[in-house]
Amino acid sequence: MYAWAADAACQERGECGGAVTALLTHALRSGMVDAVLAVKKGQDIYDAVPVFITDPDEIAETAGSLHCGTLLLSKLIKNYLDGARDKRLAVTVKGCDAMGIYELAKRNQVNLDNLLLIGLNCGGSVSPVTARKMIREKFEVDPDDVVKEEIDKGQFIIMTKDGEHRGISMDDLEDAGYGRRPNCRRCKMKIPRQADLACGNWGVIGDKAGKATFVEVCSEKGANLLNAAVAAGAVATEPANPKGIEIRGKVEKSMLKLGDKWRARYFESLGEGKERLQKIMEDTSRCIKCYACIENCPICYCVECSTKKPYLVEPGQVPPPFMFHLIRYVHVSDSCVNCGQCEEHCAMDIPNSLYMHALQVDMERMFGHTPGVDLELPVLALVEEQAERERLFATGDDQIFDIFK
Ligand code: FAD
Numbered sequence: 239m240y241a242w243a244a245d246a247a248c249q250e251r252g253e254c255g256g257a258v259t260a261l262l263t264h265a266l267r268s269g270m271v272d273a274v275l276a277v278k279k280g281q282d283i284y285d286a287v288p289v290f291i292t293d294p295d296e297i298a299e300t301a302g303s304l305h306c307g308t309l310l311l312s313k314l315i316k317n318y319l320d321g322a323r324d325k326r327l328a329v330t331v332k333g334c335d336a337m338g339i340y341e342l343a344k345r346n347q348v349n350l351d352n353l354l355l356i357g358l359n360c361g362g363s364v365s366p367v368t369a370r371k372m373i374r375e376k377f378e379v380d381p382d383d384v385v386k387e388e389i390d391k392g393q394f395i396i397m398t399k400d401g402e403h404r405g406i407s408m409d410d411l412e413d414a415g416y417g418r419r420p421n422c423r424r425c426k427m428k429i430p431r432q433a434d435l436a437c438g439n440w441g442v443i444g445d446k447a448g449k450a451t452f453v454e455v456c457s458e459k460g461a462n463l464l465n466a467a468v469a470a471g472a473v474a475t476e477p478a479n480p481k482g483i484e485i486r487g488k489v490e491k492s493m494l495k496l497g498d499k500w501r502a503r504y505f506e507s508l509g510e511g512k513e514r515l516q517k518i519m520e521d522t523s524r525c526i527k528c529y530a531c532i533e534n535c536p537i538c539y540c541v542e543c544s545t546k547k548p549y550l551v552e553p554g555q556v557p558p559p560f561m562f563h564l565i566r567y568v569h570v571s572d573s574c575v576n577c578g579q580c581e582e583h584c585a586m587d588i589p590n591s592l593y594m595h596a597l598q599v600d601m602e603r604m605f606g607h608t609p610g611v612d613l614e615l616p617v618l619a620l621v622e623e624q625a626e627r628e629r630l631f632a633t634g635d636d637q638i639f640d641i642f643k
């Protein structure tokens with residue numbers, strides 16, 4: 239469907255016609271959910287702030303897309319909203335937010351039944367530090383003069399307070415070392431269909447271009463919200479233009495190809511086997527054991543983290559023994575959703591998410607498990623510990639799990 243807010247002010251505020259804002263407002267006003275978790279502009283366009291809203295009139299403040307915010311909403315739901323255990327929440331999710339939520343849900347850390355996920359297509363986001371540097375050095379504009387940014391038709395576009403519009407091709411920016419975060423370049427979750435609705439501008443053509451969002455209905459919950467919002471007069475829709483559907487398919491395909499290209503480039507730079515291990519050991523020797531990678535990873539939620547067990551990681555050492563990192567690779571790599579949080583929060587700029595993502599892709603090839611797309615359990619959950627211990631003891635086998643039979 240093409241969809242847009244019925245209310246003119248909401249249309250104007252929205253990134254592409256305000257359908258998402260109108261849908262969230264309807265969900266809260268009608269009592270379909272108890273609250274909304276969304277994102278709004280803080281100090282400036284480089285400051286994306288998560289907001290928890292219970293008053294429908296406040297949702298208007300969240301309208302618009304922030305591409306220089308690198309938030310992940312998944313773990314906030316677990317840490318601060320009790321995993322939506324007894325509250326129904328509508329949440330706006332990019333692909334990585336949705337994938338993180340699915341990984342937490344399969345570990346019973348968030349209640350998916352209470353979540354209404356409004357997906358946003360996502361071509362990528364830029365770290366606030368890189369965005370400021372890029373705008374100063376490549377656009378030759380003071381970053382504080384920029385009032386709006388957007389990514390459209392392969393360009394990063396800025397608008398200044400004097401009304402000047404300028405765009406530079408994202409490919410050129412990335413070749414020059416700016417542009418999207420490394421994990422976003424490798425990302426292949428462009429249209430988050432595990433959400434209840436997936437919304438974006440790809441495929442909106444003709445007189446609706448820029449004024450409507452393409453809403454893909456992905457679940458019954460999503461269909462119910464869209465139908466109810468249309469029936470209440472909050473959202474207007476029309477069938478998507480068939481040519482637009484074709485264009486949308488082509489854009490998605492080319493974004494996936496681009497993701498593959500970047501994966502090959504980044505993973506090849508790591509080398510293989512011992513060479514890769516050596517590189518990871520050298521890079522992680524800068525680690526100051528600040529725990530930011532663990533605290534911000536949507537897969538790491540354990541109350542008693544193994545990296546804090548003195549018999550596994552000797553305490554009081556900086557950098558910590560390599561076992562600190564090995565534990566995380568073992569525990570997380572089959573489920574890593576390449577959200578980039580462990581990299582951008584790292585105090586020592588260690589490319590943690592690159593290592594973890596490279597391992598995850600290898601494991602996906604070996605075991606066929608793709609994290610973040612559905613509720614299928616991760617590889618390590620396929621075996622039951624007690625049964626495995628008994629099998630090892632009885633057979634003298636040295637393979638911890640035996641899923642090849
Ligand atoms: P609005 O009514 O303006 O509502 C936008 C909603 O997005 C708000 O509820 C707000 O909370 C939420 N939001 C804003 N920034 C973030 C963020 N960083 N993380 C999570 N939620 C956020 N569509 C495409 O088709 N192709 C793309 O390449 C593409 N890239 C995107 C990249 C990013 C980082 C974001 C946030 C969105 C992207 N979109 C993309 C989606 C598109 O920009 C619009 O959000 C969508 O079409 C809905 O438009 P709207 O007018 O209905 O939304």
Ligand code: SF4
Nearest residue numbers: 333334360362422425
């Ligand atoms: Fe978007 Fe993927 Fe980057 Fe998340 S990891 S911000 S979904 S491109």
Ligand code: SF4
Nearest residue numbers: 535574575577578580
């Ligand atoms: Fe995200 Fe890093 Fe955790 Fe992977 S390991 S899910 S990239 S925080």
Ligand code: SF4
Nearest residue numbers: 538539540543544569
């Ligand atoms: Fe849990 Fe392992 Fe992450 Fe620690 S490193 S929080 S034990 S998954």
Ligand code: SF4
Nearest residue numbers: 525526528529531584
């Ligand atoms: Fe080490 Fe970086 Fe993790 Fe901090 S975030 S513990 S410095 S790897």
